[in-house]
Amino acid sequence: GAVVSQHPSWVICKSGTSVKIECRSLDFQATTMFWYRQFPKQSLMLMATSNEGSKATYEQGVEKDKFLINHASLTLSTLTVTSAHPEDSSFYICSAEEGGTYEQYFGPGTRLTVT
Amino acid sequence: TQLLEQSPQFLSIQEGENLTVYCNSSSVFSSLQWYRQEPGEGPVLLVTVVTGGEVKKLKRLTFQFGDARKDSSLHITAAQPGDTGLYLCAGNMGGSNYKLTFGKGTLLTVNP
Numbered sequence: 001g002a003v004v005s006q007h008p009s010w011v012i013c014k015s016g017t018s019v020k021i022e023c024r025s026l027d028f029q030a031t032t033m034f035w036y037r038q039f040p041k042q043s044l045m046l047m048a049t050s051n052e053g054s055k056a057t058y059e060q061g062v063e064k065d066k067f068l069i070n071h072a073s074l075t076l077s078t079l080t081v082t083s084a085h086p087e088d089s090s091f092y093i094c095s096a097e098e099g100g101t102y103e104q105y106f107g108p109g110t111r112l113t114v115t
Numbered sequence: 116t117q118l119l120e121q122s123p124q125f126l127s128i129q130e131g132e133n134l135t136v137y138c139n140s141s142s143v144f145s146s147l148q149w150y151r152q153e154p155g156e157g158p159v160l161l162v163t164v165v166t167g168g169e170v171k172k173l174k175r176l177t178f179q180f181g182d183a184r185k186d187s188s189l190h191i192t193a194a195q196p197g198d199t200g201l202y203l204c205a206g207n208m209g210g211s212n213y214k215l216t217f218g219k220g221t222l223l224t225v226n227p
Contacts, residue, residue: 042220044203044217102163106157
C-alpha cells in the first residue's frame with residue numbers, strides 16, 4: 001500500500017517553455033501533498049504544501065507564479081514550472097500524506113533539465 | 116538555522132562494520148521518520164517513531180527515539196553494500212501541520 005506515482009520520470013525542455021509534473025496517490029486518498037526540490041547529494045527542500053480544493057501554501061523564497069500547483073482531486077496534484085530556465089533544472093519529488101498519520105510517501109521523482 | 120541536525124553527513128565503511136547515524140534537535144517532535152533514498156529515486160519510508168524512548172528494529176536496523184522526543188538514532192549492524200544510500204531523518208511537530216522538517220542527510224557508502 002501507500003504507493004505514489006510521478007509522471008514524467010524525466011523531461012528535457014527548452015528555456016522559456018512550461019513543464020507539468022503529475023503526482024498521484026494510487027491506493028489511498030491524500031488530502032495533503034507536498035512538492036520538494038532536491039540537488040545532488042543534498043536533502044529535500046520543501047517548495048509547497050498542496051491541499052485538495054484550496055490554494056497551495058508556498059515556502060519562503062519559492063515563487064508561486066513560477067511554480068503553479070493544482071490539487072484538483074484527492075489523488076492528483078500537479079506542479080507546473082512556467083517559463084523554465086536552466087537554473088530550474090533539478091530533481092522534483094512529490095509526497096502524499098496518508099490520512100492524518102503524518103507519514104509521507106514519496107513519488108519516484110522527476111528529473112527536469114532545461115536547455 | 117537547521118532544525119534537525121543530522122550527523123555524520125558522509126560515511127564510508129567496509130562491509131560487516133557497524134554504524135550509527137544521529138539526528139538531533141532542540142525542538143520536540145510529535146513523530147520522527149527515517150527514510151532511505153537511492154540515486155535517482157524518491158525516499159522510501161523505513162520507520163516512524165512516536166513515543167519517547169521507543170526502539171524499533173527492522174532486520175539489521177535499529178531505530179531509537181529519545182526520551183524527550185528531541186533526538187533519534189539509526190544503528191546498522193553488519194552493514195552490507197546494499198545498505199548504501201542517503202539516509203534522511205524527518206520530524207513532524209504534530210497538530211494540523213503535516214509538514215516534515217528534514218535533516219541534511221547521511222550519505223552512506225558500504226564497500227565490499
